[in-house]
Amino acid sequence: MAAASAAEVRYGIVGVGMMGREHLHNLAHLAAEVEREQSVRVPVTGLADPHQESLRLGLQLAAELGLPAPQTFSGHRELLDSGLCDAIIVSSPNMTHYEILMDIIGHREPHHILVEKPLCTTVQDCKKVIEAAKQRPDILVQVGLEYRYMPPVAKLIDIVKSGTLGQVRMVAIREHRFPFLVKVNNWNRFNCNSGGTLVEKCCHFFDLMRLFAAANPVRVMASGAIDVNHKDEVYDGKVPDIIDNAYVIVEFDNGSRGMLDLCMFAEGSRNEQEICVVGDIGKGETFVPESIVRFGKRAGGRDGVVTVMAEDERIKYQGLHHGSSYLEHLNFLSAIRAQGASGPSVNLSDGLLSVAIGVAGQLSIEKGRFVTMEEVHGLKSAQD
Numbered sequence: 001m002a003a004a005s006a007a008e009v010r011y012g013i014v015g016v017g018m019m020g021r022e023h024l025h026n027l028a029h030l031a032a033e034v035e036r037e038q039s040v041r042v043p044v045t046g047l048a049d050p051h052q053e054s055l056r057l058g059l060q061l062a063a064e065l066g067l068p069a070p071q072t073f074s075g076h077r078e079l080l081d082s083g084l085c086d087a088i089i090v091s092s093p094n095m096t097h098y099e100i101l102m103d104i105i106g107h108r109e110p111h112h113i114l115v116e117k118p119l120c121t122t123v124q125d126c127k128k129v130i131e132a133a134k135q136r137p138d139i140l141v142q143v144g145l146e147y148r149y150m151p152p153v154a155k156l157i158d159i160v161k162s163g164t165l166g167q168v169r170m171v172a173i174r175e176h177r178f179p180f181l182v183k184v185n186n187w188n189r190f191n192c193n194s195g196g197t198l199v200e201k202c203c204h205f206f207d208l209m210r211l212f213a214a215a216n217p218v219r220v221m222a223s224g225a226i227d228v229n230h231k232d233e234v235y236d237g238k239v240p241d242i243i244d245n246a247y248v249i250v251e252f253d254n255g256s257r258g259m260l261d262l263c264m265f266a267e268g269s270r271n272e273q274e275i276c277v278v279g280d281i282g283k284g285e286t287f288v289p290e291s292i293v294r295f296g297k298r299a300g301g302r303d304g305v306v307t308v309m310a311e312d313e314r315i316k317y318q319g320l321h322h323g324s325s326y327l328e329h330l331n332f333l334s335a336i337r338a339q340g341a342s343g344p345s346v347n348l349s350d351g352l353l354s355v356a357i358g359v360a361g362q363l364s365i366e367k368g369r370f371v372t373m374e375e376v377h378g379l380k381s382a383q384d
Helices: 018-038 052-064 076-082 094-106 123-134 151-161 184-189 203-213 324-337 348-367
Strands: 011-014 044-048 071-073 087-090 112-116 141-144 168-176 217-225 245-252 257-263 273-279 282-288 292-297 306-309
Touching: 011 018, 011 076, 018 044, 018 052, 018 087, 018 324, 044 052, 044 076, 052 071, 071 076, 076 087, 076 094, 087 094, 094 112, 094 123, 094 184, 112 324, 123 348, 141 324, 141 348, 151 203, 151 273, 151 282, 151 292, 168 203, 203 217, 203 245, 203 257, 203 348, 217 348, 245 348
Parallel strands: 011 044, 011 087, 044 071, 087 112, 112 141, 168 257
Antiparallel strands: 168 273, 217 245, 245 257, 273 282, 282 292, 292 306
């Protein structure tokens, strides 16, 4: 693994837009905690972004957080060549991930990587990154599928893994939320940049389905459309083509099924995410942001349902994702310091499969039929 000192891991951030600055917040809180508890320094030593306003806002935030001013760069290659960093956070727009990841992996000096979801926007690019990373056993690559760490979701994962619900047969995930936020140059308004809504946003949920089902996907059927959002927006003469609602059914190789109910014009919701997992002997469900988890067994009926509040005392910063990004950074740092003794908590294969299910869903909407995972992995024509 990269020769990051046990006493110091220096971070660089590539892409200092909204999510890049969210990582900066988390790293500031992480630094305060691990320096006190573990005598480890985790300074942010570099920021890279071609968008000057994002760099300015990044430096401003660093100052507000009481951090030493990181050095700034207009591109990721200059940051890599600077020798300032041991670990790189990739939080740039989705369509830039592939090139940036390949440059980091191929650089003469090793840099550990935490890449925001989605890993890449296409299955083919994800596979190329995986193959390149196999040639670099000296670096660790973790994918930012941090919804796994949200306390109520993590609690439900633990309940499922304990066998309390028996063999999982059905996973239902509902996300009813606000529309996509405005990003730099409105890159997230177009499928060619984001990979499509089911890749850009929903890879989180497809990752969770795989975790709950303890299986891999076989085929996907989806129905979705642009019904409400962004229809009156025009950028460089083009109208956004990202869907704002969908139903997605995922069939797994152990016979279980998952369903996603996505609506991005549902601000009038008490909870943004609702997850329900049903096994052959019990059911569990969780609600975010209420952070409530309920579970019970068939034999106990309604009166046997247990309700608990899910919390994680390790979280020092809630941020945009209910503390999950902070826990993601704790896991990433632990894996780096283990120096090869343990792999990343979310690996490149997890990133690939979460993208592949989203790609299959996008193609299913386009073609109006089930799409097999063989098709999106390139084993058969996806254009029939």
